[in-house]
Amino acid sequence: MNDRWLLVFPAFGGLLLIVALLLQIHRWNEEERMLRTAGSVVAVSGRGCPSIAFSTGQGERVTFPGQVCSRPGYEIGESVELLYDPLEPENAHIDGFTQNWFVSLILGSFGSIFLLGGMVFVLPEALARRRRSRLERRxxxxxxxxxxxxxxxxxxxxxxxxxxxxxxxxxxxxxxxxxxxxxxxxxxxxxxxxxxxxxxxxxxxxxxxxxxxxxxxxxxxx
Missing domain, CATH: 2.40.50 (OB fold (Dihydrolipoamide Acetyltransferase, E2P))
Structure with a gap:
């Protein structure tokens, strides 16, 4: 098998893991300047995507879409904890495990699959090369x-x-x-x-x- 193709899957998997990590670090840094408040679900689409409304500390009313859709999901009128950026109140998200980690976990999971799956081919080939090189010398x-x-x-x-x-x-x-x-x-x-x-x-x-x-x-x- 072509050596370059052997590296495609683990390289792609490693890239996905890096992207997942960078996204999560960005989320953590972003949350350091965010404020915590409570909001309520004002609408739920057919795919289980909620729309959340809340009021800022200055009394501004803001509505934003939830980032993760699921069924069964939220119900209209349900109260949720959320975080928002006081300088950009539209930049808000529900403070829950799924909303905080969903994208990173999906990318990380696929990255792990590609990385480990690719290593099944790359690692034996690398070990075989090392063995051949050593035996050619000694x-x-x-x-x-x-x-x-x-x-x-x-x-x-x-x-x-x-x-x-x-x-x-x-x-x-x-x-x-x-x-x-x-x-x-x-x-x-x-x-x-x-x-x-x-x-x-x-x-x-x-x-x-x-x-x-x-x-x-x-x-x-x-």
């Missing part, structure tokens, strides 16, 4: 015979499982047989495998740490 190169080209049911994208190359190598020092699995591939590699073995870089002290060389395969176009 690892021992061995030739492992290809024994299978298979689907990996534990890695899917849009419900389509990835492909894997499976190869094996017998350690001449102790006769033990080791199975090596390539990184997940998002296209069928079979038409491009014109060889019987693959180079594998292993940690001489722990052959379970390895990296299968698939650099001969074409890159998936995005």
């Amino acid at each position: 690892g021992q190169a061995v030739q492992a015979r290809i024994v299978e080209i298979r689907r990996n049911p534990f890695a899917t994208l849009n419900n389509v499982p990835a492909w894997q190359l499976v190869c094996q190598w017998q350690n001449p020092a102790n006769g033990a047989v080791h199975l090596f699995y390539s990184e997940d591939l998002w296209f069928d590699p079979l038409p491009f495998v014109q060889r019987d073995s693959l180079q594998v870089r292993i940690d001489p002290d722990n052959p379970r740490r390895y990296s299968v060389d698939t650099s001969f395969l074409p890159r998936l176009a995005m």
